[in-house]
Amino acid sequence: MGDEINENCSTCETETSGTRTAHHDEKIIKELINRLNRIEGQVRGVKGMIERHVYCDDVLNQITSAQSALDGVSKLLLEKHFKSCVKDRLSQGDDEVIDELLKTIFRMKR
Amino acid sequence: MGDEINENCSTCETETSGTRTAHHDEKIIKELINRLNRIEGQVRGVKGMIERHVYCDDVLNQITSAQSALDGVSKLLLEKHFKSCVKDRLSQGDDEVIDELLKTIFRMKR
Amino acid sequence: MGDEINENCSTCETETSGTRTAHHDEKIIKELINRLNRIEGQVRGVKGMIERHVYCDDVLNQITSAQSALDGVSKLLLEKHFKSCVKDRLSQGDDEVIDELLKTIFRMKR
Amino acid sequence: MGDEINENCSTCETETSGTRTAHHDEKIIKELINRLNRIEGQVRGVKGMIERHVYCDDVLNQITSAQSALDGVSKLLLEKHFKSCVKDRLSQGDDEVIDELLKTIFRMKR
Incomplete structure (x- = not known):
């Protein structure tokens, strides 16, 4: 394979x-x-509420709850990512992962 | 009164x-x-990314973009709500709408 | 006084x-x-922590707590503003206050 | 051992x-x-605005700007912390730093 891709990170192997x-x-x-x-x-539920002319305040709160649920997914994924790819890339001296992760975290914070 | 809609707020009539x-x-x-x-x-796209083992950082950014899109829907809805129901209820001396709206806004902020 | 400033809003009178x-x-x-x-x-406490080389994680949490305290001030102020100036300007048909307030709320949300 | 600093993490030595x-x-x-x-x-400026009865909308925006400035301090500190203590503790197999950092990041996000 000659210049084989360096399988440098057991978790997020670069294929x-x-x-x-x-x-x-x-x-x-x-x-x-x-x-x-x-x-x-x-x-989909929010769409239905709007189509049924449900009072806006109720719709706004349903959107907020969907956003919190998305927050939960992000948190779980960030944890798994940190404990696998990030940790492994750091252990191989690949510090680029820090700036990459910080950018993603700051976007999440907005 | 028959089937008359109770016209106490022209926009968000209480049926x-x-x-x-x-x-x-x-x-x-x-x-x-x-x-x-x-x-x-x-x-659905985020689900597909996870099923295809897409690198977590890309998935996290896709979730953040869905959340920003939901933010956009909330903002549009809040504006319309403010310029219709809230304004009308206030004009009829129904100040309860203020506390209701503030609660919703503070939830959105979290 | 000729073209007297219209004392149109009892709460946030335009002087x-x-x-x-x-x-x-x-x-x-x-x-x-x-x-x-x-x-x-x-x-000031955060400054002292940095000068004393306190562990960053503790400093980060102290900053977060100062931000939550600022959130609390904003919430109290937003409520009072809503129940005085906003309500009064709306009751006098001055709808500009809605766009002004929405802009401020969306900035707070960032 | 005398008064030797326990060199288990070159950056955030545990005294x-x-x-x-x-x-x-x-x-x-x-x-x-x-x-x-x-x-x-x-x-201090916000305090002065309130004491001078400055219009609430202007005060709210000044508070938001102070919060953004605090965000900036957190971001700089988080970056430095990541590139020193976190990296070093991970390189010594001290994975506890991950959960510690995630907790802090999630608090920042609220």
């Missing part, structure tokens, strides 16, 4: 295509998908 | 059932629904 | 200089000032 | 007293202190 991937265990993937299914349902 | 409703014009409803359709697509 | 002012009662002013004194002390 | 400390370089300390001095001034 031959050069893109990083994530390798969560099945349990986490299932948990994330379940939560996202519920959020998808909440968004 | 005989006592629940408030909202009356946005069709253009706003269409705009809100379009945005929510896109957000629903974004949430 | 002859044309600038709006606020008229909170003494109790609220005292409450706001007390809270701001404490926050000033918190900010 | 004999068991508390972690931070060791930013002078330039960063000066930058953080300058920013905090300005924020202290902003908080």
Whole structure:
């Protein structure tokens, strides 16, 4: 393979295509998908409320609850990411992951 | 009184059932629904990314973008609500709408 | 006085200089000032922590607590503003206050 | 062992007293202190505005700007913390720093 892609990070191995991937265990993937299914349902629910002319205050609170649910998904994913890819890339001296992660965290904070 | 709508607030009439409703014009409803359709697509997109083991950092940023889109829907809805129900209820001396709205705004801020 | 400034809003009268002012009662002013004194002390406390090389995590949490305290001041002020100036300007048909307030609320949300 | 600092983390040495400390370089300390001095001034400025009955909307925006300035201090501190203590503790297998940092980040996000 000649200049083989350096499988440098056991967790987010850079595949031959050069893109990083994530390798969560099945349990986490299932948990994330379940939560996202519920959020998808909440968004559909908000659409229904608007179509049924539900009082705006109730709709606004339903949107806020969908956003909090998305927050929960981000938090779980950030934790898993930190404890796998970030930790592994740092242990291999790949400090770029710090700036990458900080940018993502500051976007989340907005 | 027959089936007359209790006209105490021209915009968010309290129907005989006592629940408030909202009356946005069709253009706003269409705009809100379009945005929510896109957000629903974004949430489905996040699910797909997780199923395809996309690198977590990219997934986190996609979730943040769905949250910003939801922020946009809240802002539009808050403006319409303010310029219709809130204004009308205040003009009829119904100050309860202030505390109701402040609670909702503070939840949005979290 | 000829073209006298229209004392149109009993609460946030536009003084002859044309600038709006606020008229909170003494109790609220005292409450706001007390809270701001404490926050000033918190900010000074953070400076001291940095000068004493206190562990960053502790400093970060102290900054977050000062921000929450500022949130509390904003909430109290927003409520008083809403129940005085905003309400009065709306009752006099001055709808500009809605866009002004929404802009401020959306800035607070960032 | 005499009065030797326990060198288990070159950056945030745990002193004999068991508390972690931070060791930013002078330039960063000066930058953080300058920013905090300005924020202290902003908080004092808000107090003055309230005492002078400045229109609430202007005061609310001044508070928001002080909060953004505090955000800036947190971001700078988080970056330095990440690139020193967090990185060093992870490199020594001290994974507890991950949960500690995530808790702090989630508090910042509220």
